[in-house]
Amino acid sequence: MANSSCSDVKVLGAWPSPFVMRVRIALNIKSVKYEFLEETIGSKSQLLLQSNPVYKKIPVLIHGGKSISESLIIVQYIDEVWSSGPSILPSDPYDRAIERFWAAYVDDKFFPSMQLINTAQGEEKAAKVEQVTEGLVLLEEAFQKSSKGKAFFGGDRIGFLDIALGPMLGWLRAIDKMGGVKLLDEVKTPGLVQWVESFCADGAVKGVIPDIEKLLEILEKMKGN
Amino acid sequence: MASQEVKLLGFWVSPFSIRVEWALKLKGVDYEYIEEDIFNKSSRLLELNPVHKKVPVLVHDGKVMAESFILLEYIDETWKQDPLLLPQDPYERSKARFWARVAEEKLLEYSFTAMCTHGEKKEQALKSAVEAAEKIEEEMKRNNKKFLGGESIGYLDLAMGWIAYWLPVWEEVGSMQIVDPSQFPATTAWSKRFLDHPVIKQNLPPRDKMLVYFHERRKILGGLV
DSSP: OTTOOGGGEEEEEOTTOHHHHHHHHHHHHTTOOOEEEEOOTTOOOHHHHHHOTTTOOSOEEEETTEEEESHHHHHHHHHHHSTTSOOSSOSSHHHHHHHHHHHHHIIIIIHHHHTTTTTOOHHHHHHHHHHHHHHHHHHHHHHHHHHTTSSBTTBSSOOHHHHHHHHHHHHHHHHHHTSSOOOSOTTTOHHHHHHHHHHHHSTTTBTTBOOHHHHHHHHHHHHHO | OOOOOEEEEEOTTOHHHHHHHHHHHHHTOOOEEEEOOTTSOOHHHHHHOTTTOOSOEEEETTEEEEOHHHHHHHHHHHSOSSSOOSOSSHHHHHHHHHHHHHIIIIIIHHHHHHHHOOHHHHHHHHHHHHHHHHHHHHHHHHHOSSBTTBSSOOHHHHHHTHHHHHHHHHHHHTTOOSSOTTTOHHHHHHHHHHHHSHHHHTSOOOHHHHHHHHHHHHHHHHTTO
């Protein structure tokens, strides 16, 4: 299974989506070659509608003709199929439960709180910033507990929770650079500040999360609209 | 097996905590059940689940975990005896996880909303609930086995079990119909088989109490939703 041909594995996505980034990072960790089918923003291809009829959303992984949707479900699938590669989830059931818990938190609470933060104004922006900061403080605590002094939530190597959170904070780092807010604060969340640098520099992540400059370009465009 | 301390914090009518009880009971795991008043949260609950302040919470040998779907996986990974809750094949596992999410995010959310609202809000929610039920019905038809887990109850049966017992109560309370037996034969047949299972049958909250409870909830939430 570790040497599937490139055409066997396809990822339907769009490069800016942090959910799509998760899938690509997971495939990179397993050294799986894949074909990246870029969806045009604003329209949904036939293939997308066919392979994810329930949610009609990216990312979708197509492996040997089978479609898998929902980024965290896809990442677990990747971990289980390419089991000879470096493992993404830890082996201990409790550690797995903790990583899954925080990954679900990222999706259900943290990511929604990030929405539209860079285009918000005044009081609304202040409220959003407070929410995101609270979330980051919780995640910092989780990081300190999980990493046990190592570089990543997963320890020495990137794991499931790193993959779940990394792309979100990759974006947050760019939002901070735009000015006006400082969400990733060295004083409040020193662990996460260091971690996001390590994460973005990792071999499996480089090239999936573009340089800050490219992310800033997109953010500027969004603000302009 | 050495004696292990397992505690479950739950709420008598919560489909989320009861699905975890079903899993523990199916596996024959002894546990101490602690009833929490979710409207008057104990300091114990707030301490054990500070992030979400919700039940269920599982404590195993001092290790604290939350989020019912995550707990189902933890239970399956820790107590490896039959019934095996998750399928062995990674693609089947991804499907089980996916449909559990669909049932929770779409059918459950919209059904509950439809129960609590009226007028146009109710119509919208009802329509969305029926759409979700139709997709699930297709999956039920495709499954074609005794349970979604195969010959024995599995993860997806436990995840969707609320459909068999809570949904009819909500339909009654909300004076609405979502799963019409004539339109949803596969779901209806599965529901009957599910409720007939000896472990499930003995672990359901009393229907008359549920009706009273949800009528109250409808009154209270009807103003807010």
